Amino acid sequence: MSTPTTTAGHAAVPAWKEWILTTDHKRIGVLYLVGSMAAFGVAGLMALIIRAEQMQLGMQIVTSGTQYNGFLYFHGAAMILAFLIPGLTGFAANYFLPLMIGARDVAFPRINAFSVWLFYFAIVLALLSFVVPDAPDIMWTGYPPYSVTTSANTSMYVFTVHLLGFSSILGAVNFLVTVIYMRAPGMGWNQLNMFVWTTVAAFVLQLVFIPVLAAAVTLLLFDKYLGTHFYDPSAGGDVLLYQNLFWFYSHPAVYVIFLPAVGILYDIMATMAKNRVFNYKAAVYVGIWGTVGIAGIVWVHHLYISGMPDWIRLGHMVTTLLISVPVGILTLSLWGTLYKGAITYNTAMMYAASCLYLILLGGLTGIPLAIPSMTLHLSETSYVHAHFHFIMALFSAFALFAGIYYWFPKMTGRYADGPLATASFWLNFIGVNVTFWPLFIIGKEGMPRRYWDYEMFKDVQVMGFYFEDYHKVATIGAFTIALGMLLQTINFVYAAFAGKPAPTNPWNSKSLEWTHTVSPPGPGNFGDTDVVVDENWSPYEYNK
Amino acid sequence: MRKLLSAMTGLAGGALLSTQAFAQEIRNPAAEWEHLWNEVIMDITVIGVIMSVAAIVMLVKYRATSPEQVGTAKKLTTVQSISFALIPASIFMADDFYLAANGWTVWNAYRRVPENAMEVKVTAYQWYFEFEYPDGTVADGSDFSAIKVPAGQPTVFRMTSEDVIHSFGLPYYRVKEDVMPGRITYIWINPDKEQTEAVLQCAEFCGDSHSQMANPIHAVPQAEFDAWLAELAAEG
Numbered sequence: 015m016s017t018p019t020t021t022a023g024h025a026a027v028p029a030w031k032e033w034i035l036t037t038d039h040k041r042i043g044v045l046y047l048v049g050s051m052a053a054f055g056v057a058g059l060m061a062l063i064i065r066a067e068q069m070q071l072g073m074q075i076v077t078s079g080t081q082y083n084g085f086l087y088f089h090g091a092a093m094i095l096a097f098l099i100p101g102l103t104g105f106a107a108n109y110f111l112p113l114m115i116g117a118r119d120v121a122f123p124r125i126n127a128f129s130v131w132l133f134y135f136a137i138v139l140a141l142l143s144f145v146v147p148d149a150p151d152i153m154w155t156g157y158p159p160y161s162v163t164t165s166a167n168t169s170m171y172v173f174t175v176h177l178l179g180f181s182s183i184l185g186a187v188n189f190l191v192t193v194i195y196m197r198a199p200g201m202g203w204n205q206l207n208m209f210v211w212t213t214v215a216a217f218v219l220q221l222v223f224i225p226v227l228a229a230a231v232t233l234l235l236f237d238k239y240l241g242t243h244f245y246d247p248s249a250g251g252d253v254l255l256y257q258n259l260f261w262f263y264s265h266p267a268v269y270v271i272f273l274p275a276v277g278i279l280y281d282i283m284a285t286m287a288k289n290r291v292f293n294y295k296a297a298v299y300v301g302i303w304g305t306v307g308i309a310g311i312v313w314v315h316h317l318y319i320s321g322m323p324d325w326i327r328l329g330h331m332v333t334t335l336l337i338s339v340p341v342g343i344l345t346l347s348l349w350g351t352l353y354k355g356a357i358t359y360n361t362a363m364m365y366a367a368s369c370l371y372l373i374l375l376g377g378l379t380g381i382p383l384a385i386p387s388m389t390l391h392l393s394e395t396s397y398v399h400a401h402f403h404f405i406m407a408l409f410s411a412f413a414l415f416a417g418i419y420y421w422f423p424k425m426t427g428r429y430a431d432g433p434l435a436t437a438s439f440w441l442n443f444i445g446v447n448v449t450f451w452p453l454f455i456i457g458k459e460g461m462p463r464r465y466w467d468y469e470m471f472k473d474v475q476v477m478g479f480y481f482e483d484y485h486k487v488a489t490i491g492a493f494t495i496a497l498g499m500l501l502q503t504i505n506f507v508y509a510a511f512a513g514k515p516a517p518t519n520p521w522n523s524k525s526l527e528w529t530h531t532v533s534p535p536g537p538g539n540f541g542d543t544d545v546v547v548d549e550n551w552s553p554y555e556y557n558k
Numbered sequence: 559m560r561k562l563l564s565a566m567t568g569l570a571g572g573a574l575l576s577t578q579a580f581a582q583e584i585r586n587p588a589a590e591w592e593h594l595w596n597e598v599i600m601d602i603t604v605i606g607v608i609m610s611v612a613a614i615v616m617l618v619k620y621r622a623t624s625p626e627q628v629g630t631a632k633k634l635t636t637v638q639s640i641s642f643a644l645i646p647a648s649i650f651m652a653d654d655f656y657l658a659a660n661g662w663t664v665w666n667a668y669r670r671v672p673e674n675a676m677e678v679k680v681t682a683y684q685w686y687f688e689f690e691y692p693d694g695t696v697a698d699g700s701d702f703s704a705i706k707v708p709a710g711q712p713t714v715f716r717m718t719s720e721d722v723i724h725s726f727g728l729p730y731y732r733v734k735e736d737v738m739p740g741r742i743t744y745i746w747i748n749p750d751k752e753q754t755e756a757v758l759q760c761a762e763f764c765g766d767s768h769s770q771m772a773n774p775i776h777a778v779p780q781a782e783f784d785a786w787l788a789e790l791a792a793e794g
């Protein structure tokens with residue numbers, strides 16, 4: 015999978031040391047990939063336990079509500095904080111952003127190495143929650159007073175968030191400086207890959223909003239272990255302060271996941287359709303930066319049923335609905351990129367095409383949730399659960415998988431495509447629909463989320479079937495996905511070592527990571543000649 | 559653009575006015591919820607179908623016929639670029655404001671408690687709800703027994719919590735609101751004239767027995783309700 019990085023004159027170092035001590039952004043990217051895929055695996059197992067428990071009325075698999083809540087806590091927290099954010103901004107940005115702008119590394123390679131190890135510490139700390147006596151069970155949102163009054167170990171959650179947050183902030187500063195100062199000579203802002211733009215926007219969001227999250231959870235720690243009362247109304251605190259701070263970060267965090275995922279799709283679709291990005295400037299300046307601009311003023315839509323003052327809820331209804339403008343422009347430009355294209359299909363493109371469906375389904379089902387009077391009923395139901403899995407979990411995860419297939423030849427010199435890839439794609443795609451569609455249906459009739467049982471709904475029917483029937487179908491879907499993911503993992507590992515060898519630029523892309531360097535690129539990325547581009551160059555100019 | 563904006567403000571204003579006109583009669587927010595739901599689903603289905611068909615047509619139609627083939631999309635002129643941003647943005651905004659205005663009307667129905675509503679005080683605990691009726695009678699929901707309210711007459715729940723955050727959710731009535739320590743929140747329902755059995759469940763994660771924090775809520779004829787309350791009061 016790797017080429018030796020020791021250049022002449024250096025003493026040979028053992029391979030494992032080379033990885034641990036590396037400051038090469040590509041190796042750091044691979045470390046992020048391995049770590050986040052591992053988190054995905056463990057969190058995925060938790061999802062299977064959760065789904066298996068919900069398959070029938072009554073308690074079958076877990077032995078207490080608290081144990082179930084522990085699994086749910088781990089699944090949610092790990093999927094977001096340890097899989098999607100590090101996978102998209104850690105792996106994908108680390109490996110490809112410097113290559114795409116023609117830089118030899120990031121601005122601060124040692125800080126970069128430090129941040130990946132902070133990420134690993136955080137994962138280890140999170141995994142320890144399976145062995146400590148009072149495992150955290152506070153959900154990834156960690157709302158007080160519960161998280162303060164429970165005997166569960168809230169500090170574990172807080173420290174994990176601190177480590178990941180610190181790691182992300184270091185990454186954000188590093189990459190922003192890299193993009194601002196280290197672009198190849200001649201490369202103007204309007205010549206950047208869409209993926210570069212979307213990750214820059216995501217890093218800006220991280221930099222601005224993470225400190226708020228860090229503050230929120232730090233106060234939580236103080237309340238629980240030092241006896242302060244920031245969130246305790248009986249001593250002059252405010253219960254909703256935490257929720258406001260938490261979502262002030264965590265709503266923008268949704269875009270930290272969403273934007274790079276869209277960026278990956280643009281790059282794949284433009285390359286596979288050999289076409290220019292439709293209305294590039296509108297997509298960048300209205301779509302991406304419009305999203306960033308609105309990101310910070312919609313958080314109250316997570317508090318629609320929290321007893322916020324009515325006028326605030328209505329104000330946030332309007333801002334939330336207005337997100338449809340930048341996101342609509344982005345979507346239109348993504349669609350337009352196919353117009354008059356010359357599309358070649360491979361596994362990456364199949365994942366990208368399925369993302370077009372996932373973004374539509376996930377995005378449009380969010381519209382009822384933007385309207386407070388609708389959310390008054392839908393909030394905290396499995397309708398929400400299905401909506402956010404489609405838009406965030408599945409759309410973004412599928413975009414990441416699309417990216418892995420697309421860049422696989424770059425990282426390994428081999429293709430990952432083949433019958434196993436096709437089979438696992440279809441299992442995953444069918445699986446997600448079978449898993450999450452039933453949850454929309456029972457969610458609308460009131461199936462609550464975060465419930466391991468639904469005894470109180472046992473006689474309620476929707477279209478002639480009981481809730482239990484829908485849960486059964488969903489669980490079958492989840493196991494279908496699990497099989498797909500298993501095959502996919504086997505495929506990645508096999509292909510990395512024994513896949514069909516690929517040429518340097520197998521997709522005939524115009525983007526710098528394909529045109530200016532070998533696969534996989536060695537230290538310093540571009541050999542002996544620096545990358546220079548002229549003002550007419552564009553990563554998407556196929557049809558001159 | 560300005561015309562469009564003023565048309566949209568007009569739309570929102572009109573919705574506000576019509577709310578005023580209806581304010582007198584007692585409305586049924588749950589029915590209005592269902593109505594708006596259908597409208598929104600129609601709205602997103604139309605957008606979804608148009609976009610899906612566009613995607614599928616392009617994915618099929620623009621397949622490459624040879625490996626050397628490249629896409630032939632022309633570079634947009636400045637006017638085209640701006641139009642392709644402004645026109646869709648205006649359409650999206652018009653739809654947003656339309657939905658916002660309709661959502662607002664339903665919202666007002668939910669938040670304006672009718673004057674003749676019976677007031678029930680709810681206190682949430684880990685893991686049950688307790689109900690205090692206007693005459694001071696307390697129904698302790700901790701045994702998950704049915705809680706009764708009179709049918710055909712609005713009931714408002716004024717709610718607070720003694721420990722953590724809970725949420726008072728009535729899916730049948732299409733409404734829920736969080737219940738928090740140190741704050742009082744409310745929701746009201748307008749139960750149908752007939753006997754209705756509905757589920758009340760906690761909808762905000764509150765620990766171990768969150769999934770068990772539920773009661774049936776029965777809307778029963780006034781006489782039956784009075785008898786039930788008298789029985790509760792006698793039990794003390």
Ligand code: HEM
Nearest residue numbers: 061064065090093094153154399406407411463464465492
């Ligand atoms: C791929 C298969 C997956 C399955 C079968 C699955 C299943 C589930 C289930 C059953 C729940 C519990 C819902 C409830 O009762 O409230 C859940 C919650 C959740 N899932 Fe997934 N999930 C999957 C993937 C993902 C991914 C990729 C993410 C990444 C963002 C994710 C993020 C979450 C979050 C944030 C929660 C909420 C946890 C909470 O309530 O605090 N899931 N998932």
Ligand SMILES: [Cu+2]
Nearest residue numbers: 724760764771
């Ligand atoms: Cu509760």
Ligand SMILES: [Cu+2]
Nearest residue numbers: 760762764768
């Ligand atoms: Cu609860």
